[in-house]
Amino acid sequence: MPEGHSVHRIARQFATNFVGHRIAVSSPQGRFTEGASRIDGHVMTDARAVGKQMFLEFDNGLWLRIHLGIYGAWDFAGDISVDPTIAAANGRMGQTNQRGTVLEDADGADLDGAVMDGAVLDSAGENSLHSIGAPRRTRLRMAESEKVEDEITTFPPEPIGQVRVRLLSDTAVADLRGPTACEVLDPAQVDAVIAKLGPDPLLQHDQAAEDRFVAAVRKKQTSIALLLMDQNVVAGIGNVYRAELLFRARLNPHTPGKLVQEDTARALWQDWAKLLRIGVETGQMMTMDDLDPESYRKAMASREDRHWVYKREGLPCRICGTHIVMELLGGRKLYWCPKDQA
Incomplete structure (x- = not known):
């Protein structure tokens, strides 16, 4: 979805x-x-x-x-x-916002994973850098x-x-x-319809939106993993961002919302705002920070190189080496590290 x-x-x-x-x-x-x-x-x-x-x-x-x-x-x-505000963006935000032009081979075919001026083509077609220009x-x-x-x-x-x-x-x-x-x-x-939705940080980026999210999370016994997917709590988060946000926070996905510390809940909201902006700018769900240029190129070219835990079940955690687990929760696949998110 x-x-x-x-x-x-x-x-x-x-x-x-x-x-x-x-x-x-x-x-x-x-x-x-x-x-x-x-x-x-x-x-x-x-x-x-x-x-x-x-x-x-x-x-x-x-x-x-x-x-x-x-x-x-x-x-x-x-x-x-593509939206010119994306195509003409300047500066950097984390590992994102790098402008570029599609590279082609001698026959005019796109080169998957190719780079020009920082832009990388995704072999899975997850971004739309192809259409910039x-x-x-x-x-x-x-x-x-x-x-x-x-x-x-x-x-x-x-x-x-x-x-x-x-x-x-x-x-x-x-x-x-x-x-x-x-x-x-x-x-x-x-x-x-909109009144029933939780806050969207691209539209509501003030303190009131953050407070609304934190209050909605911390009043419920429901697990934080389910709350992040509840569009009445926060708008826009799906399975990929859910798994990655929880890992980045080193938060056990089964933690009841009411037991999530306030500063942790606020950090989740702020991180979601950051990752959402990155996704809009690049067209990719890039969730890894501080990559060197070669690692960034690989990550932008291949989804398996740009996520911490999503779809990495059975593979070693990038931090501790423990195998990432996958379980079903609320009918959706949940990926997490049982050590770093214990």
């Missing part, structure tokens, strides 16, 4: 390429025909993400709410480009991972698969498949 950083990146893609444009909205699959008709032909005026949910506003006051869930994905095509008529898949596909020769391209909703401007098209939620809401309904 896409985690918060992916949904924020998708919202920025819409902000860059669709907001301000009049949008033809249709349902090639036929399952969203009525909803599409309510916003068809209107100008998109806003695109925002809150945790794992995205909201697109139109000039008639209605919003399109999308929750991708496990199977949902957006396919963009046309004259598309001038807009070009191409396809871009955005879900849990991001992948640029072949350039298109006609516009708009024919829908592929079961497209729930198609958003078409004069220059770009976005096709949605397999979402958990896809509905048109009025402003009051949008407010009601």
